[in-house]
Amino acid sequence: MPITLFDYVLGLADDALVLGHRLSEWCGHAPLLEEELALANIGLDLIGQARALYDYAGALEGKGRDQDALAYLRDAPQYSNLLLVEQPNGDFAMTMARQFLYAAYAAPFWRATAGSKDATLARIAVEAQHQADYHLRHAGEWLVRLGDGTAESRRRAQGTLDALWPYTGELFESNEMVAAFVADGLAADPAPIRAGWNKTVDAVLAEATLTRPADSWMQTGGRRGRHSEHLGYLLAELQFLQRAYPGAGW
Amino acid sequence: MTDAPMPLWEVFIRAKAGLAHRHVGSVHAADPEMALQAARDVYTRRGEGVSLWVVPSAAITASDPGDEAALFEPATAKPYRHPTFYTMPKEVGDM
Numbered sequence: 001m002p003i004t005l006f007d008y009v010l011g012l013a014d015d016a017l018v019l020g021h022r023l024s025e026w027c028g029h030a031p032l033l034e035e036e037l038a039l040a041n042i043g044l045d046l047i048g049q050a051r052a053l054y055d056y057a058g059a060l061e062g063k064g065r066d067q068d069a070l071a072y073l074r075d076a077p078q079y080s081n082l083l084l085v086e087q088p089n090g091d092f093a094m095t096m097a098r099q100f101l102y103a104a105y106a107a108p109f110w111r112a113t114a115g116s117k118d119a120t121l122a123r124i125a126v127e128a129q130h131q132a133d134y135h136l137r138h139a140g141e142w143l144v145r146l147g148d149g150t151a152e153s154r155r156r157a158q159g160t161l162d163a164l165w166p167y168t169g170e171l172f173e174s175n176e177m178v179a180a181f182v183a184d185g186l187a188a189d190p191a192p193i194r195a196g197w198n199k200t201v202d203a204v205l206a207e208a209t210l211t212r213p214a215d216s217w218m219q220t221g222g223r224r225g226r227h228s229e230h231l232g233y234l235l236a237e238l239q240f241l242q243r244a245y246p247g248a249g250w
Numbered sequence: 251m252t253d254a255p256m257p258l259w260e261v262f263i264r265a266k267a268g269l270a271h272r273h274v275g276s277v278h279a280a281d282p283e284m285a286l287q288a289a290r291d292v293y294t295r296r297g298e299g300v301s302l303w304v305v306p307s308a309a310i311t312a313s314d315p316g317d318e319a320a321l322f323e324p325a326t327a328k329p330y331r332h333p334t335f336y337t338m339p340k341e342v343g344d345m
Contacts, residue, residue, distance in 0.1 A: 032256075034277050034288035041291050134290075141283055 003177050006060040007080065008187060009121065010070070011223055013053030014081035016128075017071055018231070019102060020046030021238050025089055035092075038138060042099070045131040052124045072242035076232045077225040084167035086222070086231045093146050093156040097164055100139035100204065105171045106132040108196035112188035121186070140204045147208025154209075161205075162213050169218025171197065258307040259285040261292075263299035271303050279304075 023043030030036035054067040084102055089095045110132050113125035146157040172194040174182075181187035205212050221227070241248055256278040262271035274293050279285035285304040294302070313321060329335055 032278065032288075034279065034292055037295070038287065038291035041295060138287055138291075141287060145280065145284070 004060075005118070005181065005186065006057055008178070008181060009053055009057040009060060011080040011082075013050050013057055013070070014079050015085050015102075016046045016053060017050035017238075018079070018081045018234065019085035019099075020044070020050060021234060022085065022089055023095075023099075026095065031092055039095075042131075042135050042138065045135070049124065049128045049131070052127075056120050056124065068242065072239045076227050076235055079227065079231060079235070080223045080225055081227075081231075082167070082170050083219050083222040083228055084164065084170065086228060086234060087164060087167065088230055090160060091156060093153065094160040094164070096139050096142040096146060097157065097160045099135060100143050101164060101168055101201070102171075103132055103136035103139050104200040104204075105168075105193060105197050107136045107200075108193045109188055112193060115185075116187065117185040136200070140200075143204055143210070144208040147205070147210040157208065158210050161210060165213035165215075166217060166219045169215070170220050170222055173220065173223065256280050259289070259304040260307050260310065261289040262303040262305070263293060264301035265299050267300060271301065274298070276307060277304070 020043045023039050023046065026036070026039040026043075028036070030039055050071070051067050054070045058065045058067065058070060082102075084098060087094075087098055089098075107129065110125045110129035114122055114129055116122040116125065143157060146153045148154070149157075172190040174190050178187060178190070182189045202212065257280070258276050259279055259282075260276050261274050263274050264271045277285055277288040277292055279288045282304060286302060289302050289304050325331070
């Protein structure tokens with residue numbers, strides 16, 4: 001769980017980098033040229049958010065670690081991203097469902113964070129908020145068409161929604177330190193964000209004629225560095241160059 | 251999903267307020283909303299505009315290339331329709 005503002009910002013940066021990297025994996029594999037560009041665009045938005053957040057986290061920490069040091073030179077247990085964003089791309093329905101569940105949280109999260117008393121966080125949030133609004137629209141429209149599409153697309157969309165649902169509880173977790181940041185006006189309060197998320201999810205799932213999975217046992221641990229096995233493989237690819245050729249640049 | 255070809259849409263962008271929408275290209279998409287999103291993702295990545303139109307390509311009625319002479323050649327014989335045909339008074343300055 002986050003214990004300082006550095007940890008808190010680092011977790012947000014890790015969310016953006018890991019999801020952005022996942023979307024970059026679609027490069028050259030998307031089902032349509034139009035979607036190829038859309039996924040790359042969204043991935044680049046997220047990686048841009050990650051860069052700004054890593055810069056700020058490095059400054060908060062004050063030990064001279066820059067974006068590259070934070071992104072490339074930490075192992076999985078030091079990553080504190082949400083478990084949802086590290087889940088594999090699967091098929092197109094899974095990528096869209098994952099993107100939708102995250103964006104439905106990210107849009108109200110950044111909107112709330114834009115009111116942070118922390119000027120840097122607020123500045124990053126304003127830009128991220130516009131991006132998240134589009135990511136939500138894009139993924140939501142796809143989910144509607146997959147859910148209310150053919151029997152096959154519907155089966156896949158519902159299946160992936162059921163599979164990803166246990167990772168949604170973590171989006172709204174709080175703890176003493178997050179509550180303290182909320183009380184100080186630095187961080188967004190997870191409770192109203194959950195209400196906004198519920199509203200968005202219910203509206204889109206209704207239009208998609210998909211069934212909202214029941215809330216039961218929820219996965220947790222990402223913010224404390226306890227990840228699914230998928231993150232290690234992702235980082236192996238992401239970090240290969242800097243691990244094999246430390247300090248390499250171009 | 252890719253068995254049936256998706257309809258083609260023509261994309262128009264308004265570069266800034268006050269200018270007309272200009273044709274920039276086309277995208278494939280299943281319906282108008284998806285066409286609009288595809289147009290946004292394909293054609294506005296470098297700040298190209300402030301407004302988008304997408305129009306089903308099938309809705310466009312085009313002139314027949316075989317009619318080119320009948321439709322357009324009569325105009326070439328009327329150079330006086332170009333404003334440059336007239337001499338402008340010096341007082342007008344640059345137009």
